Amino acid sequence: MAVGMDSPANCILYIRFSTKRQESGASRERQLEDCYAYAGRQGWTVTRVVEDLGRSAWSGHHLNGGNLGKLADEIRAGEIPQGTIILTEKLDRLSRMESRVTRRWMEDMTDAGVMFATVTPGKLHDRDTFGGSRLTDFLEILLGAKAANDYSENLSEKVTDGWEKKLKRQKTDLITRKVPGWITVTKDGDRVCNEHAATVVKIYQLAADGRGVRMIAKRLNDDKVPTWGRTATWDQSNVRFVLTSPAAEGDYLSGGANPGRVKNAGVFHPGYYERAVPADLVAKARAQLAGRKLTGGRETGKAVNLFSGLIVCDHCGARMYLRTLPNKTRVYQCSAANQRRGCPYNETFRYEPFEEAALDVVLTRALDDRHFRRPDDSLSLVHQVAAQQKAIADADLLAKNAYAIYLKHPDNQMAEDQFNELSAALKTAKAALGPLEDALAKARGWVSPAEHARRVMEIRDAIASPDKVIREAARLKVMDALKGVVAEVRCNAVDTQRGEPERTFALTLVGGMIGVKFDNNGMVIADYDLTKNLEVVTLPDGTAVDMAPGLRAGMLGGEQRLENALDAVLRRQEAAASSSSLTGARA
Structure with missing residues (x-):
């Protein structure tokens, strides 16, 4: 309009x-x-x-x-x-x-x-x-x-009428009785979702969470989720079919399987089936499939490499890839050096000590409320809170009206009883609002600094959990959080900061405002934090100078994404400091 x-x-x-x-x-x-x-x-x-x-x-x-x-x-x-x-x-x-x-x-x-x-x-x-x-x-x-x-x-107006008839016809006419396994054709020719539609949604959710088709198939088989058709077990091909099929969104593609045998192959019929998967979930899942190279390829389902896409060779700039040695040790190695593409530094860098040490530095700065948000719960609670607030406003108005009547007729027992009854109802309505607001805050991920510190430690423990489901979910959550604050990690095979050449990891956050260097055993050998300089400095002549604007401009270049990331990191650091001081005070 x-x-x-x-x-x-x-x-x-x-x-x-x-x-x-x-x-x-x-x-x-x-x-x-x-x-x-x-x-x-x-x-x-x-x-x-x-x-x-x-x-x-x-x-x-x-x-x-x-x-x-x-x-x-x-x-x-x-x-x-x-x-x-x-x-x-x-x-x-x-x-x-x-x-x-x-x-x-x-x-x-x-x-x-x-x-x-x-x-x-x-x-x-x-x-x-x-x-x-x-x-x-x-x-x-x-x-x-x-x-x-x-x-x-x-x-x-004539063309509009034609389109109305065409859209209506596509939704009513049965083109073929051959339908996907999660669709059933009724006696009237309608194409509706059956019990397998829940499995389709689960596949899309697993893909949206960052798991690849191989890991999705394994999860479905481990959970004994039944297939449909002639295939007894899940594999990469049938999972990929579900994730790429237009039918998941309710659309039918004429001749999609055998275009050479269909006269009008490649014609879409939108709304032909009942839609099984919400549009936003489809977009998220397919974007994850398209971005596999950016998020770790086939291992992303396990979230083995938390720093996938963020770590490069300091000498040539090529991507560092994670490999497993015969003794089961996981190490980084320059992809260019491994493939003999010009980089002479083929040394390996130990992954586990680096992950352990880097998470000590990064995790509290990376995880924020949005990583603990439950959107499906919060939208319902928003409506419940709004309804309860309206109920309180109504009860308050009725109680005030009853009190006004009581003041005019103080000897009228009925007026007094009505006022008392409505006052009690108002008190009950107000009492019911508190738990709803608390539930909404938790669904949105809003908690106190101390509670946030506790749940960050829970995530830290969960990424090494022996329970596969808990471990994968936690590592995928951390992976997403790291991409929001980590600028890059550079591996140097001949760092001489401490004299003798050694292998080091140099990790920088939010446009280079924070940096930490680790040796190959995960020990911190150098660090800096320019966020501590984002304050007002008093010069010898007494002039107060705000260092923040110039430092931000010099390091972040006015890029809004980095500005937002820095502000978020500062908030988390302040919350962590507040939590530590509260803990110390209690002790």
Whole structure:
């Protein structure tokens, strides 16, 4: 629908471009300028800017590891106020994945109460866009931003009627009785999910959590999850089929299996099946599959290498890969040196001592509330808290009215009894709110500094748990957290800081603001922390100088992602210090 609202709204800007080359151009500045100007013309208040710089929308990486995916988690958790508008330059800034993925992801977000707006064209998409009342807007998303923009300019009433009939026919006509194992065809020809649909959702959830197809198949077999069809056990091929099948989203692809034998092969029929998997979960799972090289390949399911994608050779810049020696010792080695591609330093670096020592330094700074968030629980609790607050307001009003009546008729026993009854009801309603608010805070991951320190230690213990399920879940959580704060780890085979050449790991955080160097046995041999210099310094002449702006600009270069990461690390450090002081005081 055309943009225009009766009252001012809060607005979150979303900025994205795909390649590092665009980072040096004007893409970011243009998007920001256009979005700010557009929001100003509409009278919207910009409360936040979310950026995914250098992330492709074709693969869906921004929906998973990117900041848009994190914003979506906040929306699902009820942390973004309903009625908030997500404003972006064009629709393809949100996603260039297949149009049905974009549509269904937006549908899930609008169901949670937010709206989407685009500068070009000036459109506002809300829940009604996907409810059938605005077919033109629906087609714009279905067909893709550019094609839909050209299409909608010439869309006549006759064509609209034709599309309505076509969409209706696709949802009712049975094309084939050959359906995936999680779909059943009813007597009336409807295609509905059966008991195997829960297994499909489980596969997508495991993939979204970072597990590869091999590890998913092993988990399903270990849990004795039944297959369907002629295959007795799960393997990589049938897991991959589920993860790539359009039918998981409810779509049917004519001739997908045998395109040479089908006249109209490659034609999509959206909404042909009942959808088994939510759109956001599909996007996350498939983004993980597409990004396997960035997150550790086939071993990611086990999360063996917590620093996957972050550790490089200090001599040539090549990736350090993790290998296992015959004696079962795990070591890093330069991939270029191992493959004889120019790097002469083929020394190995011990993994276990480094992991143990590095986590002592990094873990408290890396794990924050979002890593303990339970979005599925929190959205329901948001509604319960709101309902209870309304009940309290209603009870308070009734009690005040009853008290006013009682003051006018102090001798009326009925008035006094009614006031006492309503006062008791108000007290009960207020008492019920506290536990709900506590449950919501925990579902959102909000706890005291002392409680956060305790749960970080629990995660630390869990990553070495003998229980495979607990260990994998904890290591995947830590892996995700490390990518938010660790800038890089550099392995030097001939470090001479202590005199004799030795092998060292140099770990830096958030744009180089914090750094620690370890030897090959995990001992700290040097460190620095520039965050301690982010304070006001008094010069000899008495002049007070704030060191923070200059130091931030010099180290972070004004990059918003690093600024946000640094602020988050500072908050966690302060919370950890507060927790330590409280513990010491109790002792």
